[in-house]
Amino acid sequence: MTEASDAPARYNFRTTEPRWQQAWEERATFRVEDRPQSGAAAKPKYYVLEMFPYPSGRIHMGHVRNYTLGDVVARYKRARGFSVLHPMGWDAFGLPAENAARERKTHPARWTYDNIATMRDELKRMGLSLDWSREFATCDPDYYHQQQRLFLDFHKAGLVDRRESAVNWDPVDHTVLANEQVIDGRGWRSGALVEKRRLAQWFLRITRYNDDLLAALGGLDRWPERVRLMQTNWIGKSEGARVRFPLARAEGGIEAVEVFTTRPDTLFGMSFIALSPEHPLAAAAAAQDAAAAAFIAECRRMGTSEAAIEAAEKQGYDTGLRVAHPLMPGREFPVWIANFVLMDYGTGAIFGCPAHDQRDLDFARKFGLSVTPVVLPRGEDKARFAIGTEAFTEDGTLINSDFLDGLAVPAAKTSVIARLEELGAGVGVTQWRLRDWGISRQRYWGCPIPMIHCESCGVVPVPEKDLPVRLPEDVTFERPGNPLDHHPSWKHVACPRCAKPARRETDTMDTFVDSSWYFARFCSPRHEAAPLDRAAVDHWMPVDQYIGGIEHAILHLLYSRFFTRAMRDTGHLALPSGEPFAGLFTQGMVCHETYKGADGRWLYPDEVAKGADGSTTHAETGEAVTVGRSEAMSKSKRNTVDPGRIIAQYGADTARWFMLSDNPPERDMEWTDAGAAGAYRFTQRLWRMVQDALPLLPARGAAAPGPGSAASAAMRHATHRTIATVTEALESFAFNVAVARVYEFANATAEGLAAARGGDAAAGWALREALESLCHLVGPAMPHLAEELWAALAPGEGLIAERAWPAADAALALADSITIAVQVGGKLRGTISVARGAEAATVLAAAEAEPNVQRAIGGKPIRKRIHVPGKIVNLIV
RNA sequence: GGGAGCGUGGUGGAACCGGUAGACACACUGGACUUAAAAUCCAAGGGCGCAAGCCGUGCGGGUUCGAGUCCCGCCGCUCCUACCA
Numbered sequence A: 001m002t003e004a005s006d007a008p009a010r011y012n013f014r015t016t017e018p019r020w021q022q023a024w025e026e027r028a029t030f031r032v033e034d035r036p037q038s039g040a041a042a043k044p045k046y047y048v049l050e051m052f053p054y055p056s057g058r059i060h061m062g063h064v065r066n067y068t069l070g071d072v073v074a075r076y077k078r079a080r081g082f083s084v085l086h087p088m089g090w091d092a093f094g095l096p097a098e099n100a101a102r103e104r105k106t107h108p109a110r111w112t113y114d115n116i117a118t119m120r121d122e123l124k125r126m127g128l129s130l131d132w133s134r135e136f137a138t139c140d141p142d143y144y145h146q147q148q149r150l151f152l153d154f155h156k157a158g159l160v161d162r163r164e165s166a167v168n169w170d171p172v173d174h175t176v177l178a179n180e181q182v183i184d185g186r187g188w189r190s191g192a193l194v195e196k197r198r199l200a201q202w203f204l205r206i207t208r209y210n211d212d213l214l215a216a217l218g219g220l221d222r223w224p225e226r227v228r229l230m231q232t233n234w235i236g237k238s239e240g241a242r243v244r245f246p247l248a249r250a251e252g253g254i255e256a257v258e259v260f261t262t263r264p265d266t267l268f269g270m271s272f273i274a275l276s277p278e279h280p281l282a283a284a285a286a287a288q289d290a291a292a293a294a295f296i297a298e299c300r301r302m303g304t305s306e307a308a309i310e311a312a313e314k315q316g317y318d319t320g321l322r323v324a325h326p327l328m329p330g331r332e333f334p335v336w337i338a339n340f341v342l343m344d345y346g347t348g349a350i351f352g353c354p355a356h357d358q359r360d361l362d363f364a365r366k367f368g369l370s371v372t373p374v375v376l377p378r379g380e381d382k383a384r385f386a387i388g389t390e391a392f393t394e395d396g397t398l399i400n401s402d403f404l405d406g407l408a409v410p411a412a413k414t415s416v417i418a419r420l421e422e423l424g425a426g427v428g429v430t431q432w433r434l435r436d437w438g439i440s441r442q443r444y445w446g447c448p449i450p451m452i453h454c455e456s457c458g459v460v461p462v463p464e465k466d467l468p469v470r471l472p473e474d475v476t477f478e479r480p481g482n483p484l485d486h487h488p489s490w491k492h493v494a495c496p497r498c499a500k501p502a503r504r505e506t507d508t509m510d511t512f513v514d515s516s517w518y519f520a521r522f523c524s525p526r527h528e529a530a531p532l533d534r535a536a537v538d539h540w541m542p543v544d545q546y547i548g549g550i551e552h553a554i555l556h557l558l559y560s561r562f563f564t565r566a567m568r569d570t571g572h573l574a575l576p577s578g579e580p581f582a583g584l585f586t587q588g589m590v591c592h593e594t595y596k597g598a599d600g601r602w603l604y605p606d607e608v609a610k611g612a613d614g615s616t617t618h619a620e621t622g623e624a625v626t627v628g629r630s631e632a633m634s635k636s637k638r639n640t641v642d643p644g645r646i647i648a649q650y651g652a653d654t655a656r657w658f659m660l661s662d663n664p665p666e667r668d669m670e671w672t673d674a675g676a677a678g679a680y681r682f683t684q685r686l687w688r689m690v691q692d693a694l695p696l697l698p699a700r701g702a703a704a705p706g707p708g709s710a711a712s713a714a715m716r717h718a719t720h721r722t723i724a725t726v727t728e729a730l731e732s733f734a735f736n737v738a739v740a741r742v743y744e745f746a747n748a749t750a751e752g753l754a755a756a757r758g759g760d761a762a763a764g765w766a767l768r769e770a771l772e773s774l775c776h777l778v779g780p781a782m783p784h785l786a787e788e789l790w791a792a793l794a795p796g797e798g799l800i801a802e803r804a805w806p807a808a809d810a811a812l813a814l815a816d817s818i819t820i821a822v823q824v825g826g827k828l829r830g831t832i833s834v835a836r837g838a839e840a841a842t843v844l845a846a847a848e849a850e851p852n853v854q855r856a857i858g859g860k861p862i863r864k865r866i867h868v869p870g871k872i873v874n875l876i877v
Numbered sequence B: 001g002g003g004a005g006c007g008u009g010g011u012g013g014a015a016c017c018g019g020u021a022g023a024c025a026c027a028c029u030g031g032a033c034u035u036a037a038a039a040u041c042c043a044a045g046g047g048c049g050c051a052a053g054c055c056g057u058g059c060g061g062g063u064u065c066g067a068g069u070c071c072c073g074c075c076g077c078u079c080c081u082a083c084c085a
Helices: A013-027 A061-079 A095-104 A108-125 A141-156 A206-219 A225-235 A264-269 A280-288 A290-304 A306-311 A358-367 A409-423 A534-540 A555-569 A643-650 A652-661 A673-696 A710-731 A735-757 A761-778 A783-793 A840-849 A851-857
Strands: A045-050 A083-085 A160-170 A175-177 A195-204 A237-251 A254-261 A272-275 A316-325 A328-338 A349-352 A426-432 A451-454 A458-461 A492-494 A501-504 A545-549 A584-587 A590-596 A608-610 A616-618 A626-632 A817-824 A827-835 A864-868 A872-876
Touching: A013 A108, A013 A652, A013 A783, A045 A061, A045 A534, A061 A083, A061 A545, A061 A584, A061 A590, A061 A643, A061 A652, A095 A108, A108 A643, A141 A160, A206 A225, A206 A555, A225 A555, A237 A264, A237 A280, A237 A328, A237 A409, A254 A272, A254 A280, A254 A349, A264 A409, A272 A316, A272 A358, A280 A290, A280 A316, A280 A328, A290 A316, A290 A328, A316 A358, A349 A358, A409 A426, A643 A652, A643 A673, A652 A673, A652 A735, A652 A783, A673 A735, A673 A761, A673 A783, A710 A735, A710 A761, A735 A761, A761 A783, A817 A840, A817 A851, A827 A840, A827 A851, A840 A851, A840 A864, A840 A872
Parallel strands: A045 A083, A045 A545, A272 A328, A545 A584, A817 A872
Antiparallel strands: A160 A175, A160 A195, A237 A254, A237 A316, A237 A426, A272 A349, A316 A328, A451 A458, A451 A501, A492 A501, A590 A626, A608 A616, A817 A827, A864 A872
């Protein structure tokens, strides 16, 4: 045992963590240049980015997890010799600031920048390897100035459109919502039922990139499969035909109905036409028919209610109108109005072929409409084939279909489209689900759209010299609606073209615009001449590793993919792939148990006391508490844990270590206080181990003493094997596995320490190598502790954050002897230890000699010997 | 309805390309140290069995010398999405 020293017996993170944070800052360790460097500074680039936070007030555990994961990647890649860009900023426009303004009478800017200051402090306490010199907020005039420039460039390139359209109007927030922001008919923020209104709106023409946005998903091999799938579905490409059915008799001036179908091959199996209740022809019919009008009114009433959609009862009304069939002269079919036909997909009308579409079949059976099979399943007899309650939707052979008879479905599609085009009755088309992106928001706290409306000149862009269009500061939030519109003077300007009085656009941009290019701006955040500095953005983009929540799988990521294409096509960057994020990782949520008091109120974890007997009670009142399942931390369920408190109690390294240790990062994790306490004990253990080892270690860089010992060989083997396995785990995002390997290594190091204490000089030498390696291996996860230990082991040798990752010696990483499992008849009967690379005969002999194996063989003859070198022996008797 | 993911000890989870299932951690238990507690250290632990052994990765089959891993058929849970023609 070493003598009791004066050194403090415990690691003090409270003084240590700020000290190293200061050291990194003073040395600008994480600073990188905008433009590529030459000479010694020229390293390969690596851009790590986590989704930037909305400055809501305080950071939460989701942020801690997100930024810990990113920081591990950033620090690891830096150690691997990359020049790492790792910036941070604020997604700072948005409605909550206006709500706060209304509730607390603070200006949105004041509220936002105060929150940013608080959250910046909290993030800095986490010890993240960020280049803070690049920080910006999207509400900075410098940023939205550049965004207005981009908008005008997009406008010039024909990527911006203003048109009247039916919009989703949120009656609570008094704003328009994108389709993506309407969830189950309700506003994504307010939860209010969304109304349809017609308004002039600004659109970004994302649909121009339909094909590329879809096709390029195939090349994103470092994206999660399910995100690509979600985007594929969202873009929603379907190929088919538009077919025109002339009405037997015009109604309200309408002479024909056009439908979109993906199954033009089944046209000969037609039974009816179904119109959306919102279809113009439905309205025309209703004008003549009170019952039709009543049916439409009923659909509209049902339409919005979620329960009705869930019930999904198919309703229809026969208008009495008839259409002719372009391919079947003389035949006529009824025109129905049906509640399940959507006006905003395809043409708002369908043709029904019940035999080969389940929904059409349900409808036909309910209303007694004809069912004619036109596709015969393979191996079926035409005479006997009939449709019961199940439609046949697969490939087969066409029947009852004139010139299509005998063809398979794909060939029939091609053939029928050709015929329709010949007759002028239809045309082959590709239909997309994706719409243009409506970005107009009737809000104050967003980027002003730099346009001016003039009575005589129409819509005029704000000239470059007048940018930025700044938000006025003197606004009030008393009235509902848009404060920019209420402002007494802001919107009144002279027309840039004719100088007559004109009116500013008072809409601001959807905040998703702000986050669609921030990652590119980070490459040259202070560039003033243009939104992006080409030399910088072409060097750093794309983002090599993007990390964030799955909740942005569609909107943010799709909009960003559109923006990089639009920026490329307007000359702002090169980016041949068009893809902003080469690698994407979506982390799971942070969960916690939920607690309910006797009165049914949710309780914070702090309010709950757990007894030694497993009982759960209220910490103050002692009343019984019901423990609910673990769910994602949320304010409403009060199952939140404040990261600030955890960091104050245990330190940032502990919080970071626990975040990584418990489960795979893509899965939801459970935050437990016991787990955090366990991580804290480990930080103390590592520190203590180094303190205990210091007096036993040879000088740094000393040559290995003479012949090794068994203990030193074991120690060195553990060191090099751990370097190899931790490296591998970090490369594959298996951070929990990396943590487990470090724990194993710590256990092995404790044995090395015991040997060194026993006077084994070789073990002492190996122990130094082990501890120095350990500093590197835990560095990405526990950067402060790593620096502290490194400074103790190698005083005056700089920062671990600036040193290269250790290399594993492959020969040492392999063990000299290996344990082989011996099975008899496939059942494990014993293990033997053999030298690595031993001859098969030697191994088999040893296996058969093992006593337990002998007993299992029981003298029976061995029929077959299976030997997998280095793994297993299986003897069949 | 459609799609994706997941089912392994008390808990979170390991397990390369089919080769010793349960690494590592948390919790619990016993012991040491202490006046005591905390901290720390040591030890044991999938289930059944005194033991040899048997059974064990949601359930049922299959392939294989050998299956958590591959194939077929079910069950359960979670998330996403939805009258998309």
